[in-house]
Amino acid sequence: MKSVLAVLTVVAGIIGIWYLACVPMNIKGVLDAAERAGTEVVPATARERRDASALGLVANNSFAISSTWSVDRPRLPAPHQVAVELWQTTVEKKITSKRSLIYHAQVTLSATLFGFALGTGLGILLAVGIVHSRVMDMSVMPWAIVSQTIPIIALAPMIIVVLYSIGVQGLLPKAIIAAYLSFFPVVVGMVKGLRSPDHMQLDLMRTYGATGGQVFWKLRLPSSMPYLFASLKIGIAASLVGAIVGELPTGAVAGLGARLLAGSYYGQTVQIWSALFGAAILAGLLVALLGLIERLLLRRMGVRT
Amino acid sequence: MALVVLALLVWAAGWWVNARLANGQHAHSRAVGLAVPAIFGLTLLLMWELLVRGLQVPMVILPAPSLIAARFAGSLPILWQDFSQTILKGALGGYLIGCCAAVLIAILVDRSDFLRRGLLPVGNFVAALPIVGTAPILVMWFGFDWHSKAAVVVVMVFFPMLVNTVAGLREATEMQRDLMHTYAASYWQALLKLRLPAALPFIFNGLKISTTLALVGAIVAEFFGSPTVGMGFRISTSVGQLALDMVWAEIVVAALAGSLFYGLIALMEASLTFWHPSQRG
Numbered sequence: 001m002k003s004v005l006a007v008l009t010v011v012a013g014i015i016g017i018w019y020l021a022c023v024p025m026n027i028k029g030v031l032d033a034a035e036r037a038g039t040e041v042v043p044a045t046a047r048e049r050r051d052a053s054a055l056g057l058v059a060n061n062s063f064a065i066s067s068t069w070s071v072d073r074p075r076l077p078a079p080h081q082v083a084v085e086l087w088q089t090t091v092e093k094k095i096t097s098k099r100s101l102i103y104h105a106q107v108t109l110s111a112t113l114f115g116f117a118l119g120t121g122l123g124i125l126l127a128v129g130i131v132h133s134r135v136m137d138m139s140v141m142p143w144a145i146v147s148q149t150i151p152i153i154a155l156a157p158m159i160i161v162v163l164y165s166i167g168v169q170g171l172l173p174k175a176i177i178a179a180y181l182s183f184f185p186v187v188v189g190m191v192k193g194l195r196s197p198d199h200m201q202l203d204l205m206r207t208y209g210a211t212g213g214q215v216f217w218k219l220r221l222p223s224s225m226p227y228l229f230a231s232l233k234i235g236i237a238a239s240l241v242g243a244i245v246g247e248l249p250t251g252a253v254a255g256l257g258a259r260l261l262a263g264s265y266y267g268q269t270v271q272i273w274s275a276l277f278g279a280a281i282l283a284g285l286l287v288a289l290l291g292l293i294e295r296l297l298l299r300r301m302g303v304r305t
Numbered sequence: 306m307a308l309v310v311l312a313l314l315v316w317a318a319g320w321w322v323n324a325r326l327a328n329g330q331h332a333h334s335r336a337v338g339l340a341v342p343a344i345f346g347l348t349l350l351l352m353w354e355l356l357v358r359g360l361q362v363p364m365v366i367l368p369a370p371s372l373i374a375a376r377f378a379g380s381l382p383i384l385w386q387d388f389s390q391t392i393l394k395g396a397l398g399g400y401l402i403g404c405c406a407a408v409l410i411a412i413l414v415d416r417s418d419f420l421r422r423g424l425l426p427v428g429n430f431v432a433a434l435p436i437v438g439t440a441p442i443l444v445m446w447f448g449f450d451w452h453s454k455a456a457v458v459v460v461m462v463f464f465p466m467l468v469n470t471v472a473g474l475r476e477a478t479e480m481q482r483d484l485m486h487t488y489a490a491s492y493w494q495a496l497l498k499l500r501l502p503a504a505l506p507f508i509f510n511g512l513k514i515s516t517t518l519a520l521v522g523a524i525v526a527e528f529f530g531s532p533t534v535g536m537g538f539r540i541s542t543s544v545g546q547l548a549l550d551m552v553w554a555e556i557v558v559a560a561l562a563g564s565l566f567y568g569l570i571a572l573m574e575a576s577l578t579f580w581h582p583s584q585r586g
Contacts, residue, residue, distance in 0.1 A: 006423030014427075075446065135320070135327040138338065139345035150563035151520040154536070157528070157544045158552050162366050165547075233433065241435045248528050256438075264441030264529055272441050280434045287433050 015079050019069065024054035025076040026068040031061060033071075039063075077270045085274040098254070101278045107255040108243050109282060111171050115178025116239040120232065122179070123186030130187070131194040131220070132212075141191065147184045153177075156245050174246035174255075181242040182235030189231025193224025222301055229294040236286045244279060256282070308359030312352045319348030368550040376550040377557055383539070384558050391536040392562045394451040396523035399458025404515060406459070407466035408508065412496070414467075415474045428468040436461050440526040449530050457526040462515035469514075473507025474500055506581050509574040516566045520559060 031041045031049060042060040043049055049057060058065065069078040077085075086101065093100035126144075130137045156177045163173040197219050205215045247257025256279045263272035323341050331337050350370050356362070357369040364372065377384065414420045440457050447453035477500045485495040527537025536555050543551040578584055 003422045003426070006419050007426050008423075010420070010423035010427050134332070135324045135341075138327045138332075138341040139323050140342075142342040143346065146564055149517055149567035150560040151517060151524055153521050154524050154540055154556055154559050157541050158549065158556075161544045161547075162549070165365060237433045237435065241437055244435055244438060245525055245528070260438055260441050261529070264445065267445075269442065269445070276438045276442070279438050283434050284430060 018076075018079055022074070022076050022078045023058055023065055023068045026071050026074045027054055027057045027061070027064060029071055029074065030064045030067050031057060034061075034064060034067075073267055074269055077273050081270055082273045082277060085270045086277055089274060090278075101259070101274060104254055104256050104259050104275070105278050105282055108174075108240070108247070108257065108279075111174035111243040111246070111255075112178050112236070112239045112286075114171060115175035115243065116182050116236050118175060119179035119182035119239065120186050120235060123183045123235075124190050124228075126183075127187050127190035127194060128216075130191050137191075144184050144187045144191075148188065152184075153181065153242060153245055155180075156242065157248070160246055174243045177242040177246040178239035181238040182232075185231045185234045185238065186228070189227045189234075190224060193227025194220045196227060197223050225294075225297060225301065226303075229290060229297075233287050233290050236290060237283055240279065240283050240286065306359065308355045312355035312359060315348060315351045315355065319344055319351075365547045365549060368553060372550045373553040373557065377554040380551070380554065384554060386534050387536045387539050387555065388558055388562065390451060390532075390534045391454065391523050391527065392520065392566075395454030395526070395535070396458055396519040398451065399455035399522065400462055400515060400519040402455065403459035403462035403519075404466050404512060407463045407511075408470050411467050411470035411474060414471055421471055425468060425471060428464045428471070432464040432468055436464075437522060437525045440522075441529045444526060444529045449532050451535075454523045454526045454531075454535075458519045458522040461518045461522040465514050465518065466508075466511040469507045469511030470504060473504030476500075476507060477503040505578045506574075506583065509570065509578060512570050513567060513574070516570055517563060520563050520566070524559065 028049060032046055035041050035044070035046065041049075041064070043052060068074075070081070071077075074081070089099060089101040093102075095102050095106075097103060126136075126140065130141055159177055160173045163169065163176070201219060201223075202215070205219055210218070244255070244257040244260070247255040248261055256275050259275035259278075260272055263269070263275060323344055326332065326337050326341050326344075329337075353367075354369050354371060357367055368376075414424050437457070439460055440453075443456040443460070444453045447456050481499055481503070482495065485499050490498070524537040524540070527535045528541055531538040536559060540552050540555050543549070543555070575584055
């Protein structure tokens with residue numbers, strides 16, 4: 001209960017700082033508009049204001065503060081502007097509309113989930129292979145670990161364009177990027193998890209006369225679950241980033257990445273922020289969903305938390 | 306066709322050597338531990354080369370490693386320019402600012418239990434979000450040059466670093482703190498001599514996670530606008546010109562930079578946290 005209060009305080013603090021930051025960020029635009037509308041501002045011309053410090057402008061023109069929170073194309077939109085835009089583009093628009101954020105989120109989400117499933121499946125298979133074969137362990141594992149230190153997302157534009165040139169487009173290229181981004185964390189986490197039973201437990205299985213398959217299904221796999229879910233959470237966040245970045249290079253027309261790019265081309269800051277928050281909410285939901293599945297699964301397996 | 310068969314033979318030979326090495330009597334020696342992945346990597350490279358040549362895969366789909374190496378050697382000045390723009394200025398600048406800021410804020414936050422309780426869940430949540438998405442906003446604010454890339458990197462590394470440092474500062478046990486108390490150590494003495502050193506394994510964990518994030522941030526931010534230099538810029542324009550050998554050369558640079566950066570941090574960790582069980586192994 002105390003933590004909930006603390007979290008709420010921190011969130012409120014962040015929103016407060018955000019509102020404060022809007023004032024110096026947007027003051028110049030507001031003053032330019034006010035001057036054009038005939039209001040008296042200090043200093044009087046745009047040229048003088050360009051060199052003045054934002055905080056000084058705020059101090060001299062305190063009447064303009066309230067309007068910095070409702071600019072049409074602000075440098076930094078106020079929280080409520082983003083919230084209103086989010087509400088309008090999710091609830092008030094039809095889902096099929098090209099302006100609906102849900103439509104764009106669903107485009108990104110389908111690529112993310114498809115790629116995530118692919119990457120996770122292959123990752124688990126490879127991890128099983130690594131745990132059971134010494135050769136694979138020694139050959140593949142170092143590369144899987146090294147791959148986590150390099151920005152493999154740099155491959156994304158190339159994958160999109162190469163697949164496009166051989167006629168594959170739409171969902172699949174993005175899904176491939178999402179897949180390989182979630183692949184390596186899952187391999188590394190799953191190998192760790194499948195190795196987590198200690199010698200005592202493995203010896204016990206041996207005294208029971210358990211076969212290799214039985215050891216895997218009854219001991220190794222169940223005890224790998226906490227590790228698997230930890231890396232699944234990292235993997236799905238990486239998949240989402242991959243799907244979003246995958247939408248950038250070809251100038252895709254649909255998806256959260258496309259919204260970001262279009263917003264940055266046309267200076268629609270509110271649209272960028274709402275797409276950003278859309279992506280954040282989506283990531284939060286996906287991670288929370290995995291957390292829920294983890295809790296249910298672990299409870300079924302009899303783990304007390 | 307002969308080349309394809311040769312590729313399969315190379316694969317079989319590489320696997321056979323590795324199987325012999327991995328199941329042989331020296332399997333636990335350091336040399337074999339290094340040789341096996343190296344042979345595996347070489348086998349893959351050779352197969353790539355042979356298959357691309359054998360099946361005559363066009364350059365616009367997958368260039369052969371030899372072509373990439375030739376391009377790499379041939380355009381070292383360009384690659385160096387891109388490297389210094391993206392990695393040295395953008396990624397490293399942002400990394401230093403972001404990590405230092407996060408550690409300082411973590412020390413401040415640690416003084417208040419209430420703040421710490423509130424900030425940890427928020428920080429954990431933010432660390433899982435697709436923060437690269439802030440790139441278009443920050444490019445709009447800070448211009449096309451490396452400052453905006455550094456800003457993206459700051460935002461990306463800040464929260465993982467903050468969460469790790471805050472967790473690390475709780476690492477010193479009650480006993481140890483009491484001991485410092487009986488020594489009449491001031492807050493700063495306890496912080497510098499006990500709690501920060503005890504937090505180092507966590508801080509280094511954050512630093513290591515952040516190395517990759519920093520490179521990702523700096524490269525991806527360039528897709529949203531950059532001067533005509535930089536790795537992300539070069540990748541996106543070369544992809545547009547279908548000069549895939551250049552793209553691969555940049556990716557090689559990114560891979561080298563990433564492993565080197567991570568390796569440096571890991572080296573520092575080994576020398577500073579030599580006392581920690583994970584380092585004594």
